[in-house]
Amino acid sequence: MHKNNRQNRRRVRRGHQQNPWFRQHGSDERCNTAAQQSPQDSGRADDDEAPSTSSGTAGSSSAPDLPGYYFDPEKKRYFRLLPGHNNCNPLTKESIRHKEMESKRLQLLEEEDKQKKKIARMGFNASSLLQKSKLGFLNATSYCRLAHELRVSCMQRKKVQIQSSDPSALASDRFNLILADTNSDRLFTVNDVKVGGSKYGIISLRGLKTPSLKVHMHENLYFTNRKVNSVCWASLNHLDSHILLCLMGIAETPGCATLLPASLFVSSHPGERPGMLCSFRIPGAWSCAWSLNIQANNCFSTGLSRRVLVTNVVTGHRQSFGTSSDVLAQQFALMAPLLFNGCRSGEIFAIDLRCRNQGKGWKATRLFHDSAVTSVQILQEEQNLMASDMAGTIKLWDLRTTKCIRQYEGHVNEYAYLPLHVHEEEGIVVAVGQDCYTRIWSFHDACLLRTIPSPHPTSKSDIPSVAFSSRLGGFRGAPGLLMAVQQDLYCFSYS
Numbered sequence: 371m372h373k374n375n376r377q378n379r380r381r382v383r384r385g386h387q388q389n390p391w392f393r394q395h396g397s398d399e400r401c402n403t404a405a406q407q408s409p410q411d412s413g414r415a416d417d418d419e420a421p422s423t424s425s426g427t428a429g430s431s432s433a434p435d436l437p438g439y440y441f442d443p444e445k446k447r448y449f450r451l452l453p454g455h456n457n458c459n460p461l462t463k464e465s466i467r468h469k470e471m472e473s474k475r476l477q478l479l480e481e482e483d484k485q486k487k488k489i490a491r492m493g494f495n496a497s498s499l500l501q502k503s504k505l506g507f508l509n510a511t512s513y514c515r516l517a518h519e520l521r522v523s524c525m526q527r528k529k530v531q532i533q534s535s536d537p538s539a540l541a542s543d544r545f546n547l548i549l550a551d552t553n554s555d556r557l558f559t560v561n562d563v564k565v566g567g568s569k570y571g572i573i574s575l576r577g578l579k580t581p582s583l584k585v586h587m588h589e590n591l592y593f594t595n596r597k598v599n600s601v602c603w604a605s606l607n608h609l610d611s612h613i614l615l616c617l618m619g620i621a622e623t624p625g626c627a628t629l630l631p632a633s634l635f636v637s638s639h640p641g642e643r644p645g646m647l648c649s650f651r652i653p654g655a656w657s658c659a660w661s662l663n664i665q666a667n668n669c670f671s672t673g674l675s676r677r678v679l680v681t682n683v684v685t686g687h688r689q690s691f692g693t694s695s696d697v698l699a700q701q702f703a704l705m706a707p708l709l710f711n712g713c714r715s716g717e718i719f720a721i722d723l724r725c726r727n728q729g730k731g732w733k734a735t736r737l738f739h740d741s742a743v744t745s746v747q748i749l750q751e752e753q754n755l756m757a758s759d760m761a762g763t764i765k766l767w768d769l770r771t772t773k774c775i776r777q778y779e780g781h782v783n784e785y786a787y788l789p790l791h792v793h794e795e796e797g798i799v800v801a802v803g804q805d806c807y808t809r810i811w812s813f814h815d816a817c818l819l820r821t822i823p824s825p826h827p828t829s830k831s832d833i834p835s836v837a838f839s840s841r842l843g844g845f846r847g848a849p850g851l852l853m854a855v856q857q858d859l860y861c862f863s864y865s
Contacts (some may be wrong), residue, residue, distance in 0.1 A: 440466060471805070471828055478823040482527065515797040515814065518849070522798060522810055523820050525851065525862035530578070532859055534587040543569070545854035547835050550575075551603050551610040554839035554847065556632070558613050559587075559854070560598050569593030570613075572635040573859075578843040583861050588636040596620050604629060604660040606668060606683060614670055616655040625653045627672055629683065650681060659700040665707040666723050673697025678711060678721060691721055691732065698787065699746045699757075706752060708734055712743030718757055718767075737767050744783070745790035758783070758790045758801060764811075778816045780809055786830075791838055796849065800838050808836055808853065822862070826855050 433441045439448045499520060503513045534540050543561040546568065550557055557573040571589040578585055597618040604612040612629050619625035628649045657673035672679045675696045680689040699712035707723040716739040725732040741761035748755050754775075758764045764778035782803030791800040792813065799811040806824040811817065824834050834855040841847040842863070850863035 468828075475806075475823045475828060478821075479825070482823070518796040518798065519812060519819055521849070521864045522796075525820075525864060527822075527825065528580075528583055528861050528863065530583045530585055530852075530859040530861050532573070532585055532587050534589065536589065539589070540587065541857060544832075544856050545835060545859070547598070547601065548573075548837050548852065548854045548859075549601055549603065550837040550839055550852070553610075553844060554837075554841050555844040556610070557585075557837065557852070558601065558603070558632075560601065563593055567593050567595035568598055570615075570630070570635075572632060574636065575843040575847070578847065578861065580848075580863060585859070590630075590635050596623070596625075599655060600657045602658055602660050604670065605662060607631075614658050614660055616652070616658045616672060618655075619653060624651055625655055626650060627652045627655055627658060627670070627681075629670075648683070652679060652681075656696055656698050657700045659702055659709070661702040661709075662704055663702055663707055663723075666702065666709075671700050671702070671709055673700050673711060678709070680709065680721075680723065689723075693719075699743055701746050701748055703748055703752050710735075710746050710748060710755060712739075712746045712757055712759075714742040716741055716743060716759065718743055718746060718755070735769055735772065737772055739763060739765070744787050747790055747792045749792065750794055756790060756792050756799070758788065760785055762803070764790065764799070764801065766816075776816050778811045778818075780811075780818050780821070782807070786833065788833070791836065793838055793840070795840055796838075798838070800836060800851070802834050802836055804830070804833065806833055806855075808834060808851075822851075822853075824855055825853075825858065825860060832856055 433448075435441075436448060439450055441448050499508070499513070499516055502508045508516070532540055542564045545559060546562050547560040548557050549559075555575050557575060559571045559573060560568050561571065563569055569590065570593070571587050574586050574588065594617060597620075598615055599618050600616040602614050603610045604614045606612050606629070610632065612631050615628045615630065617626050617628060626649045629647065631647055634647070652672050652674065654675050655672040656675070659671050661667070661669045661671070666680065668684045669680055669682050672681070673696070676693050678691040678693060678697055678700075680691075681687075693711070693713060695713040695715035695717065697711045697713055701710050702708070703710065703720075709721040709723060710718065711721065712718050718735075718737040718739065720734040722732055722734045737755070737757070739757060739759045739761075741759040741763065743757050743759050745758045746755060747757070753769055755767045755769055756764065757767065758781065760783050762781045762783040764781050765774045766776040766778075767773070768775050778799060778801075781801050782805045784804055786804045788802060788804065793800070794813060797813045798819070799813050800808065802808045806828040808822040808824075809818060810820045810822075812819055824832070826832055832855055834853050836854075837852045838850070839847070839852075840849040842850045842852065842861070848864050850861055853860045853862065
């Protein structure tokens with residue numbers, strides 16, 4: 371009986387040696403293959419242990435999937451996935467995914483550079499659009515909307531040359547945020563300083579014309595070592611005369627909301643006097659918004675932890691509204707005296723500013739997301755609201771029926787505070803995901819028109835900041851998208 375068992379083991383070893391797959395791989399592969407302890411494990415692909423692409427790679431190389439192992443098709447051997455990041459040069463799921471994402475990004479950038487004409491929809495091009503318009507199949511509104519979609523899909527990336535009095539600062543300071551004013555002839559920028567902290571500047575876009583894309587950076591000598599939680603343009607003396615910033619507290623210095631006059635950077639109006647520079651002590655403000663409603667004139671709001679403050683800049687009078695969660699996003703309605711708020715709990719509610727106390731009925735509207743709301747945008751007719759959250763969900767809500775009427779798929783977010791850009795005139799929605807891809811959707815049918823990769827390697831600390839306008843550089847400017855990432859500014863222009 372023992373003799374028969376020894377003969378069977380010799381036959382198994384002889385069969386393995388004759389198998390070409392086993393001859394091709396060394397002893398390391400045989401040891402790794404022995405990690406399969408049961409027939410069920412050998413036939414099961416564990417998605418939680420190995421990346422999705424490794425299974426396809428292993429399948430193409432006729433190498434079986436092993437839970438907890440990664441098969442490298444170039445080296446033709448298995449590597450163990452380490453659980454943490456404390457080892458020197460570890461091979462982890464995160465590093466493999468990052469390598470695959472970087473390869474995909476470079477491939478998309480190469481395709482973008484080669485492909486001059488892109489198609490947003492199947493069978494959709496300039497000639498067919500013009501022919502349908504002549505035949506009467508498209509009205510003027512639909513024609514303009516589809517023309518914008520076509521031009522968005524054909525935008526080409528060009529680097530913008532930034533001129534400044536301190537060129538060395540431009541080479542070291544990294545863009546953290548850009549925000550265009552109402553007329554899109556200025557950009558307010560927040561830059562991370564190399565020595566620590568942040569500084570602010572205003573970029574004039576009047577020189578943003580093809581083929582030479584040149585802009586000038588007007589910097590402020592002041593900078594802060596505190597984090598900027600939120601920022602918006604404020605219209606106190608005239609349209610977009612100030613910038614409102616929410617600064618986070620640090621050590622013994624409390625948080626505050628600061629109103630900076632734009633004239634501190636550059637005087638855009640001849641003979642303009644320096645505007646009001648003031649600061650309001652507001653601890654832990656997550657968000658802010660400026661009111662253009664006549665019933666809340668010269669007022670701004672700040673979203674705090676479980677509280678909303680509405681402050682009058684001139685009189686200093688405050689209204690306080692208690693909430694059940696942190697308020698991460700805010701926007702005032704223009705026609706109705708309402709302030710819309712998005713919370714960490716996923717709730718969106720409107721405050722009726724005519725209510726002087728927190729009695730019954732001060733919450734005018736209530737909507738609900740499944741994750742923390744990071745952005746709320748009220749549309750022009752103020753019958754709809756668009757919101758995005760930390761689960762990557764973008765929804766269009768009907769405020770009359772409080773129902774979701776459209777959802778925009780493809781946005782990527784897990785925990786980041788990412789803004790949403792809605793442009794009804796061009797009929798597009800723009801959002802930058804945590805994966806550093808800029809996505810553009812059709813506002814009317816939620817079709818994903820274009821996905822733009824970042825010009826720089828993807829990183830959680832280098833998520834691009836974008837601004838879109840139909841008149842970049844002022845009234846006579848061309849439509850386009852501005853993208854700021856690391857030390858560079860890029861323009862995706864229609865022309």
